[in-house]
Amino acid sequence: MKARIKRLLAGLAALAVAALIWLPCLHFLFTRPVAQFRQEQGLSPKATQLAARHLQLWTDPALRQVELEKMRVSNAEWDFMGRGYLVWSLANMALRNPASQPLYLQTMDQIIDETLRLEQQEGMCFFLMPYAEDRPYVMQPAHSLFLDGEIALMLASRRVIEEKPEYRPLLTERVNAMTERFQKSRRMMLESYPDECWTFDHGVALDAMKMADYLDGTDHSALIHDWIAMAKRRLEDPKSGLLISTFTTDGTPLIGPEGSSIWMVAHSLQLLDEDFARDQYQRARKELGAITLGFGYAHEWPKSWPGQPDIDSGPIIPGFNISAGSSGMALIGASAFQDDKYLASLAATLDFAAFPSRTHGRLKYCASNQVGDAALLYAATLGPLWEKVKSGKKP
Amino acid sequence: MKKLLGNKPAIFQRAEFLSPKDLLQRAAAISAVFLLAHLAGLREYTAVLNGTIGSVKLGWNLSAFLAAIYIALYLVVVVLVPVLVLAAVILLVGRCFIHKKENPSAVSNLAR
Numbered sequence: 337m338k339a340r341i342k343r344l345l346a347g348l349a350a351l352a353v354a355a356l357i358w359l360p361c362l363h364f365l366f367t368r369p370v371a372q373f374r375q376e377q378g379l380s381p382k383a384t385q386l387a388a389r390h391l392q393l394w395t396d397p398a399l400r401q402v403e404l405e406k407m408r409v410s411n412a413e414w415d416f417m418g419r420g421y422l423v424w425s426l427a428n429m430a431l432r433n434p435a436s437q438p439l440y441l442q443t444m445d446q447i448i449d450e451t452l453r454l455e456q457q458e459g460m461c462f463f464l465m466p467y468a469e470d471r472p473y474v475m476q477p478a479h480s481l482f483l484d485g486e487i488a489l490m491l492a493s494r495r496v497i498e499e500k501p502e503y504r505p506l507l508t509e510r511v512n513a514m515t516e517r518f519q520k521s522r523r524m525m526l527e528s529y530p531d532e533c534w535t536f537d538h539g540v541a542l543d544a545m546k547m548a549d550y551l552d553g554t555d556h557s558a559l560i561h562d563w564i565a566m567a568k569r570r571l572e573d574p575k576s577g578l579l580i581s582t583f584t585t586d587g588t589p590l591i592g593p594e595g596s597s598i599w600m601v602a603h604s605l606q607l608l609d610e611d612f613a614r615d616q617y618q619r620a621r622k623e624l625g626a627i628t629l630g631f632g633y634a635h636e637w638p639k640s641w642p643g644q645p646d647i648d649s650g651p652i653i654p655g656f657n658i659s660a661g662s663s664g665m666a667l668i669g670a671s672a673f674q675d676d677k678y679l680a681s682l683a684a685t686l687d688f689a690a691f692p693s694r695t696h697g698r699l700k701y702c703a704s705n706q707v708g709d710a711a712l713l714y715a716a717t718l719g720p721l722w723e724k725v726k727s728g729k730k731p
Numbered sequence: 732m733k734k735l736l737g738n739k740p741a742i743f744q745r746a747e748f749l750s751p752k753d754l755l756q757r758a759a760a761i762s763a764v765f766l767l768a769h770l771a772g773l774r775e776y777t778a779v780l781n782g783t784i785g786s787v788k789l790g791w792n793l794s795a796f797l798a799a800i801y802i803a804l805y806l807v808v809v810v811l812v813p814v815l816v817l818a819a820v821i822l823l824v825g826r827c828f829i830h831k832k833e834n835p836s837a838v839s840n841l842a843r
Contacts, residue, residue, distance in 0.1 A: 347749025354817035703780040
């Protein structure tokens, strides 16, 4: 009996020691040099593999249909955002890898043309969640800044790589319409859904305007300056200093700062106000970012403004309060602000917990979906497009 | 004949609980079950982690169930299996050390 107890205790002690040795080492299985995810020049191995999978989706309609159908069951927005992230990624890839530019441009055109066709054919609600139709938009005629901003940025990104005359009036029309509505709105707050405005969508829309200035010689700098001044005044959470995510047209906050928004917001601000962008990233990193045992992740809400899990946050892992949505988007923030330590730790988590699947040099993450993988591809490729526009040299 | 059919190979014989052999047997069994789940393609259903249905045909509930099985097995394989193997090694090294100290000439089955 005594020997048995002794053996059991020895076994338990061995298990405890083994766990103490293994758990801190686990991340070494998944941590790779940051250049595996993002490189200063050219394309990283991960970007190449993710891009191969996306290009396959756009050459195989049946496969694309399956992927889009799976996403649209949950959220029609994802179908649309997946297109946006992919077009912006391809623009960056075209600048990183000019030899493949014809293929990238062809795919960008295919995505843009199909998106415009669907918007025209099915109406703007095709890419929105059903509650867009529950009540009328405050500003009439109804427009969603979510759609207009992202489509404008797709058109502009394509034109930065190579001019396409057919897209010039389409971009001008969107940008002029957004400008007009900004001027009409007392507080410069435009709706994505009825009386629901998103900081994310404002950032993207203003980026599109900045790119239109670069392409067509227009000047929206005063509007951009005024909007940023307004955002600092009205949209910052007083406790964390982070921009809130959602608000009504009169500026009443609906949802506080969110990880699934703020990382991309900080990146979009890089084109508009570098200092403000960096300040937002650093605050987000402090309030939302974390690394435990070598694995990086992000929370959805700061302690000062807790929220409820939703379609954007994804499921929240209790205990650590890890948000899949925020952790995925944090890769965009870390990559944009060259926070290599955090980026490498997030990439390790991605390979540990997002279930990568590689076939014939094509990579997808099984725990992700098309929009998630497109956002990851964007994180792995972003940089050159913003730099080109910031340099101010016309094509 | 009885010996041939009745006796399980040594590796399948039940070992004492928390002995090195027991830990290794458990690690092997878990790995084998995970391998089966992996080969059956359950990894594809983990899309439920981001709120996407794993398969439109199978529906939400079955997709989520298959995903839960895969995720649990994966975590056990990545986190627990190496701990079991390491613990077995620690026990073997410990026993070897004690045996050597107590009886330098003894030869015994340390794994049991």
